[in-house]
Amino acid sequence: MxxxxxxxxxxxxxxxxxxxxxxxxxxxxxxxxxxxxxxxxxxxxxxxxxxxxxxxxFGSARHAAPGSSGTAPGATGLAPTEGQPNRLPPVAELTPRALPPAQAPPAALTVAAKWTKAWAHHPPGTSTASWVTGLRPYTTEEYLGVLSTVDPANIPATAVTGPARATVVAPSSVRVQVPTDAVNLVVLVVNTGGEWRVAGYDRAETANTR
Missing domain, CATH: 1.20.5 (Single alpha-helices involved in coiled-coils or other helix-helix interfaces)
Known part of the structure; x- marks a missing residue:
């Protein structure tokens, strides 16, 4: 009980x-x-x-990939040779910002020459609108707004007198010097996605493209 x-x-x-x-x-x-x-x-x-x-x-064995040797992240998985330290794999060289002038794209030089020829072509009485129309096929849309404020009568040159020559070359832009009968022009040509267009110019002696 x-x-x-x-x-x-x-x-x-x-x-x-x-x-x-x-x-x-x-x-x-x-x-x-x-x-x-x-x-x-x-x-x-x-x-x-x-x-x-x-x-x-057990956690490392569970999460290890099949066939892996369990080496630490970043290791090559190969045992170092006796007497030689572990070495990282070689790193590919970076593309330089400046390239030799000889590597200037021919299309960029052609655009610079044609643009300078149109720039120097302004018979007496040529209006700004007509002058800008001749430059339009070789000029970026942004720079056309700047050129529309220029009076062609103030341009000293009337003809191109020599071949275009690259002075500074980069992967997406080229500075090209083009001689005329009045000044040596420095033209900035840029890659706009497969097409080269002029985005600025100045006289060679100032070496300061707008």
Whole structure:
């Protein structure tokens, strides 16, 4: 019959913890049993991998790609030769900003020559609108607005007197010097997406293209 009163439960507890004290043999047996339980629990928990081990050993093996050797990121995967340090793979050379003048695109030189010829062509009485129309096929849309403010009567040259020559060459722009019967013109030609167009000019002696 179950014990229902606190007094009865207290008596039962006293019987339980007083039992080992009734003889030395019982006390020794209880101590040995407790030690055996402690050693067994410690051994059981010691066999389980820790959190760091699960993340470091098993986690790396789980996430490694099939056939990979487990090398660190950025490593080549090859063991270094004895006596030689690890070396990074060679890096491709960057494209230089300035190129030799001989590498100037022929299309850029042609546009500069044709533009300068149209620039120098302004018979007396030529209007600004007519002059700009002759320059339009070789000029960027943005620079046409600047040219529309120029009076052709103020242009000193009347003809081109020599071939166009590249002075500064870059991957997307070329400065071209074109001689005329009045001044040596420096023309800036830019690549507008497959087509070369003039985006500025100045006299050679100033070497400062607008």
């Amino acid at each position: 179950p014990i229902r009163s606190p007094k009865g439960r207290g008596a039962a507890y006293r019987v339980f913890w007083q039992w080992p004290l009734r003889s030395p043999a019982r006390l020794f047996g209880c101590v040995v049993a407790l030690l055996a339980l402690a050693i067994g629990a410690n051994a059981a928990f010691g066999l389980l991998p820790s959190k760091a081990e699960r993340g470091g050993v």
